[in-house]
Amino acid sequence: MAVAFDEMNGPGGALRSAYHELSLWLKETPPDALEYRRQEAELLFRRIGITFAVYGEAESTERLIPFDVIPRILSGKEWTTMEKGLKQRVKALNMFLSDIYHSRDILRAKIIPDDLIFQNPVFRPEMNGQDVPHDVYVHIAGIDIVRVDSENFYVLEDNARTPSGVSYMLENREIMMRLFPDLFARHRVAPVENYPDELLAALRSVAPLTSKAEPTVALLTPGIYNSAYYEHSFLADKLGVELVEGRDLIVKNDEVFMRTTEGLKRVDVIYRRVDDDFLDPLTFRPDSVLGVPGLMSAYIAGNVTLANAVGTGIADDKAVYSYMPDIVKFYLGEEPILKNVPTYRCREPKDLSYVLDNLKDLVVKEVHGSGGYGMLIGPASTKDAIEAFRAKLLKEPEGFIAQPTLALSTCPTCTASGLAPRHVDLRPFVLTGKNHVTVVPGGLTRVALKEGSLVVNSSQGGGTKDTWILE
């Protein structure tokens, strides 16, 4: 694999300008002071209870995501381009979803094969012909971006269902400001703290037309055992809305109400952090107790808005992902600003045979997988693992895509042996309301803490960093 691009010490070790002040500051700051702050940060995270649950581990069911105190910095110029690209991409995603569930122009134009949509388990026939307020499907998108050199950012994944991580973007900033006020004094860092206000405004703007007065917004969580529960409670708090579970809601005459100490209260907009499958046992999985019986019929009747809409999974499906450049061109008539990682569709015989011949150099992912599970990282795998994966691939080629192993950029990170480069990615959050698309300047930077590792997922031991956009 090629030597990765380092975001601080660019090609040939030349310090990049956005990191100028940070580099001076690092020289002045003794390593043990950094370590001390790191411990302090960890203590804060633990006391505040910023944890995520790990499934299937009896002992420590709540873990901290390791936090790295060295910020990841992007220049204002880099951000401007990225922001444009993000807005463009999310606009196209929304138009695509509307089209797929209505007239299906893109299928008729033969840009995407029909079966990729209709035989996809995340496609929701219930949404056929169903209008959603202001034609917004993906109100909250988390777009995963990786960088390969000074010029090029690639979109690795579009998260259009219930993307998480935004609480870390906000809390990381809070904790950094508490621990390193002097470092902030030396930079002009664009604020992210208005995210909850922007989110609430976006959610209120898409209230159903039948809302009588001020729309009531609630955040629907699967409950305290969900891995992102902390985030759910954090956001509900910042938004100033009720954090509800399925059992708090009841549907009567196609309207949704929450049970309160003063009786039933109508809910107009639900920011749901529960997956489609569990939303309504009458429509989807009958064994689920997380959802609300009748919720879908209230939704179809237009009496409640769900954010994100039902059926958005079809837009972040990894097989559909490979068509994103075409999707942007088809709906907007523009060249995509953000590139896709070159992707081989194993469903196509030509691509499959290339992938099978080059498994040791490729990353192969399950089309419906997430969280870093069910993937093969060729260069880091054993022969046996590759062969095992080959069998899986041959059995169900349409279940996989493959990408070249990217040399993800690195960023200086605190390690046991001092500062060292570690691979990072970035998840900015794009909000879409009635009339506009917004992105607060920043996002969640995830960092692979193991030397050489490319896996940044928190469920696989990755950490996070504060992300600074300089003004």
Next chain:
Amino acid sequence: MLSRTAESLYWLARYVERAEYLARTIEATLRATALPDAYVGKSNEWESALLTAGIDDIFYKFHEEANERTVVDFLSFSLDNPSSIRNCIENARLNSRSVRTALTSEMWDTINGAWIELHAAWPKGAKTREDLTKFLRFVQETSLRFDGSAYRTMLRNDAYWFSRLGLHLERADNTARILDVKYHVLLPEEEHVGGPLDYYQWTSILRSVSALTAYHWVYRETLKPWLIADLLILNESLPRSLASCYGNLVRNLDQIGVAYGRQGAAQRHARGVRNRLEHAHMDDLFQRGLHEFIQEFIADNARLGDTISKQYLI
């Protein structure tokens, strides 16, 4: 507010109060058992600690004998006992997590901090008596901090009132249970009055509700059973007395009633219990039967809990 939020706040307060009460009971029992038999008699103090906590049934499913080791462990650390101090703290934290948005950061910090400390310092229970004493102190301090942070930082709205309802309901239950188990030592005719046996039994009752000093302030007399009963049942100035708990329950329910613009069965029921306490006299209670009175009270108190649930929490 969401019914579930109110319910969690209510239970959160109950669990914290219960943990403190259990810690006090263990402490008082440890003191009592440290005395020679001549002072405390042959009665098994550990058995009576189980009875006050109301968990004797389940205890004997796991243990044959009630002694210091088994009872302390069961009341403090056991995972088999749903109301052990450890489980109270676990449940308090579970409830706190599910209503984080309704708690102030100070309250969350107290509960989460206590939970972290519990796991760090007593993962396997207490090793020595000294360690146990430290643990009991930690539990009482947690409860004090929690109560204090709620009192100092919460908005005076329904969230606060529901948490206070939980606290006072639990407290009334605890005081009543002590009286119920010990009522026989308060009955003047059953034992030789004024003997060392009674004296230390009475002291232990007062200690377990932290009212020994208060007794002397209020009555300026040596310990007398009817005065102890008067203090714990009818004296509104003692925060753990039944009368004081009901004064607070009625007040908190009225505050909720006013805020919501309507009253209901819970308000009526609480007022009824308070009125009975207000018009009761110690002489009558002894005449009519202290045990029966307390039994009735415990049932009434539980009924208030049900009524509150039906009216607001479900």
